[in-house]
Amino acid sequence: MWTANGRAAVTDRVVEFIDDAESEIVYMTVEELLDDQVLDAIESAADRGVSIELAGSPPGVEERILDVAPDASVFDSLWLWSDTPAGRLLMADGTRTLASVLTADGDDDHDEATETAIWGSASRTASSRC
Numbered sequence: 001m002w003t004a005n006g007r008a009a010v011t012d013r014v015v016e017f018i019d020d021a022e023s024e025i026v027y028m029t030v031e032e033l034l035d036d037q038v039l040d041a042i043e044s045a046a047d048r049g050v051s052i053e054l055a056g057s058p059p060g061v062e063e064r065i066l067d068v069a070p071d072a073s074v075f076d077s078l079w080l081w082s083d084t085p086a087g088r089l090l091m092a093d094g095t096r097t098l099a100s101v102l103t104a105d106g107d108d109d110h111d112e113a114t115e116t117a118i119w120g121s122a123s124r125t126a127s128s129r130c
Contacts, residue, residue, distance in 0.1 A: 001120040007033070010100050010117045014090055015041045017119075021092040024051045028077060028089040030102070031060050033115065043068035055089075087115050096121040 004010045011033075018025055018041040025045055029038075046052055046069035054062055056077025066072055087100035100117035 001118055004098075004100075004117045004119065005114070007115045010088070010098075010115045011035065011037055013098060013117065013119055014038055014088060017090055017092040017096050017098060018042060018045050020096075021045055021050045023093050024053065024091075026053045026055060026089075026091040027065075028055045028057055028086075029061055030087060031058050033087055033100075034061050034064060039064060039068050042072075045069075046071060085113075087117070 004013050015037055018038070025042070027042070042052060042065055052065070052069045052072035054065055054072055054074045057065075062074055066074075085101045085103060087102045088098065089100075090096075090098045096119070098117050098119035100115050102113035102115055104113055
């Protein structure tokens with residue numbers, strides 16, 4: 001298990017996981033963390049034939065991802081993201097997982113929240129659905 005701190009570092013790790021995916025990506029994110037770098041990686045993965053599954057993301061996120069990966073599938077999640085400080089959850093090929101949270105920088109301004117992630121890999125995760 002490792003950690004990554006800061007949006008740029010977490011985004012780099014997310015893009016690495018997506019770029020290395022061979023068969024499946026399961027992705028959940030809040031809208032403010034979906035940037036062009038991640039969208040480009042998702043589009044490239046879809047072009048390689050990687051299955052893209054989206055879970056529990058706001059409609060704006062789903063629309064933006066479906067624009068670059070129209071064959072992506074959407075499913076409901078048991079998580080209520082609006083009730084948590086959740087940032088992103090990514091599973092790639094059932095072997096690599098990343099989960100992040102957004103924490104306030106002390107001034108209670110959510111726009112300036114810091115992202116921190118934990119990530120790891122295993123031979124196979126227990127489930128490919130969130």
